[in-house]
């Protein structure tokens with residue numbers, strides 16, 4: 001199925017991964033609503049995708065972590081006359097040491113990556129279920145598959161979100177609507193700009209964008225991105241704690 005004239009809403013549209021997906025959707029004629037908190041950056045992305053696409057991309061400026069998800073998404077859906085794709089892309093990585101020592105920092109991250117994202121997921125599910133059509137795409141992370149010393153607060157936020165999306169996939173099964181949890185590994189974006197030592201496991205935002213757009217059409221309910229993270233994380237989950245705890249991952 002083509003995404004021509006599809007109505008696509010992206011929460012956290014300034015994300016490098018989301019912007020790559022937006023360019024592909026625009027090229028295919030989708031009508032895009034780009035939601036984020038940086039007006040200028042959103043406008044630049046909207047101008048870019050509008051130049052590639054059939055119609056003008058719309059911008060909605062808000063903080064996804066604090067906005068009223070139910071009211072905002074309902075208003076966006078009303079404006080578009082329905083929703084075909086909702087992509088929840090926003091998230092923060094945080095500094096692991098700060099997250100361990102500052103309860104406020106940990107609570108902020110959990111509020112952004114889990115609590116608020118859950119509210120958008122539930123709002124989207126209600127609309128898609130009512131329509132009996134449409135797809136909710138949510139960016140989780142392989143970090144949610146097994147807690148490890150280097151980023152377990154972030155990992156916990158993505159694990160919680162993953163279980164929520166898994167439950168929504170179950171709830172929506174057979175309704176015509178669907179959800180897909182996208183689990184990226186290492187992606188070369190501003191979020192990971194501080195990490196050195198890129199290797200063959202790293203993917204570009206463009207590769208992720210293509211995987212996400214494809215997931216909007218078929219596949220799921222869980223998509224490892226790229227695919228090779230599925231066997232890697234299977235092995236990581238199966239590794240006994242006695243061995244896992246000897247690693248410094």
Ligand SMILES: NC(=O)c1ccc[n+]([C@@H]2O[C@H](COP(=O)([O-])OP(=O)(O)OC[C@H]3O[C@@H](n4cnc5c(N)ncnc54)[C@H](OP(=O)(O)O)[C@@H]3O)[C@@H](O)[C@H]2O)c1
Pocket residue numbers: 011012013014015016017018035036037038041062063064065066089090091092093112139140141142183184185186187188189190191192
């Ligand atoms: N890069 C990776 O290796 C990797 C791996 C696994 C999963 N992921 C996930 O992929 C998603 C996209 O990240 P990315 O890699 O594309 O990094 P990115 O370019 O840094 O994007 C993250 C985006 O989240 C937005 N954001 C954060 N808090 C927000 C809020 N309260 N309201 C609205 N927007 C907010 C940021 O917007 P501002 O511009 O306003 O700060 C930023 O554009 C995230 O959920 C991330 O956890 C990334």
